[in-house]
Amino acid sequence: MSAHGGWPMRIEVPARRRNLISLTPLIDVVFILLVFFMLASSFLDWRGISLNMPPVSEVGRVHDGSLELRLGVDGSVSLDGEAVSRDAALRRVGAAVSTEPDRLVIVRPEGEVRLQTMVEWLEALSGAGATNVSLRQG
Amino acid sequence: MKLPAPPTRKDSDDHLIPLINIVFLLLIFFMLAGALSRPEPFSVEPPYSDEGQAATVDEWVLSVAADGRFALDGEELLRDAVIDRIEQRTRNGDDLRIKLRADADLNAELLLPLFDDLRDAGVERLTLLTVASGG
Numbered sequence: 071m072s073a074h075g076g077w078p079m080r081i082e083v084p085a086r087r088r089n090l091i092s093l094t095p096l097i098d099v100v101f102i103l104l105v106f107f108m109l110a111s112s113f114l115d116w117r118g119i120s121l122n123m124p125p126v127s128e129v130g131r132v133h134d135g136s137l138e139l140r141l142g143v144d145g146s147v148s149l150d151g152e153a154v155s156r157d158a159a160l161r162r163v164g165a166a167v168s169t170e171p172d173r174l175v176i177v178r179p180e181g182e183v184r185l186q187t188m189v190e191w192l193e194a195l196s197g198a199g200a201t202n203v204s205l206r207q208g
Numbered sequence: 209m210k211l212p213a214p215p216t217r218k219d220s221d222d223h224l225i226p227l228i229n230i231v232f233l234l235l236i237f238f239m240l241a242g243a244l245s246r247p248e249p250f251s252v253e254p255p256y257s258d259e260g261q262a263a264t265v266d267e268w269v270l271s272v273a274a275d276g277r278f279a280l281d282g283e284e285l286l287r288d289a290v291i292d293r294i295e296q297r298t299r300n301g302d303d304l305r306i307k308l309r310a311d312a313d314l315n316a317e318l319l320l321p322l323f324d325d326l327r328d329a330g331v332e333r334l335t336l337l338t339v340a341s342g343g
Contacts, residue, residue: 081211093224100228104235111242114254118263118307118335123327181317185310188319189255189338196259207320 119192122204136174137163141191143182156194164198175200178207246282250275255312256341263337268294268304274311276318287322291329298330305333 139159140148149159167173175195179188188205195203245265250273270290271279278290285293298304306326310319326334 079209079211093228097224097228097231100231100235104231104238107235107238107242110244110247111238112245113242115340116254116263116265117257117260117338117340119257119260119338121308121323121334121336123323123332123334179316179320181315183316184312185314185316185319186255186312188316189257189312189336193257193259205320205323207316207324 119189122202135170136176137166138176138178139163139191139195141177141179141183141187143180160194160198163195163200167199167201171199172202173200175203177203177205179205248282249279249284250277252309252311253313254309254337254339257338258341260338263307263335265307265309265337269307269309269337272308272310272314272319272322274313276314291325294326294331295329303333304331305335306331307335307337309337 138150140151142148145156147154147156147159149162154162163175167175177188177191177195179191192203192205243265248271250271252271252273267281269281271282273279278285278287280290280293294304294306323334
């Protein structure tokens with residue numbers, strides 16, 4: 071049969087690549103996994119500050135030559151019983167530990183002082199060079 | 209004779225392949241970059257700090273919520289039960305490092321007696337978990 075014979079022309083349909091499995095369920099599963107991992111994973115950058123745990127025998131002991139830093143709720147600071155500013159306290163602690171690196175610094179926060187404030191002080195003290203810092207109940 | 213091009217019936221799924229590629233990439237990113245952590249029974253807003261070494265939150269994590277609730281490794285417990293468990297563990301002479309994930313709003317009145325009790329329970333090393341503020 072020719073194209074001129076009145077027959078409809080037959081057009082070769084290109085062979086279609088058939089998917090053996092449909093992709094839609096796969097996407098569903100992958101989406102569910104994605105959402106799971108997005109919700110379940112945390113991207114917080116955790117840091118650890120090591121705290122001194124003095125042995126039980128040392129708790130009641132009076133430490134000679136230790137610096138005592140009292141923190142008030144209103145932000146007031148006193149170093150060895152003397153009210154000072156934050157910067158002055160850090161300067162004096164820094165001067166004291168520069169001659170005697172092992173000097174114990176006892177931080178006694180008042181009852182209502184927040185943990186964030188304590189952490190900032192621990193940081194500031196270690197920035198000033200104090201290595202032997204202890205948090206005690208005021 | 210000029211024939212109109214046969215309508216190219218694209219396979220209905222073909223246009224989804226770039227989407228799947230992206231979703232797979234995201235999936236792999238979240239699987240590798242994110243750390244899976246045990247969900248806490250309450251939310252804890254840790255204090256911010258710039259100091260301290262990078263820490264992992266894995267085992268013996270003691271969480272303290274702002275309202276004073278306690279959880280050890282994701283299990284909510286009473287304060288005495290927490291101390292008991294830790295004591296049981298340290299009694300055999302194990303060196304136990306407790307990681308304390310405490311809320312930044314907790315005050316000294318509640319935390320410092322806890323430190324004392326932990327020390328009395330035999331904890332020699334305590335790490336206070338904070339979050340880097342730099343983002």
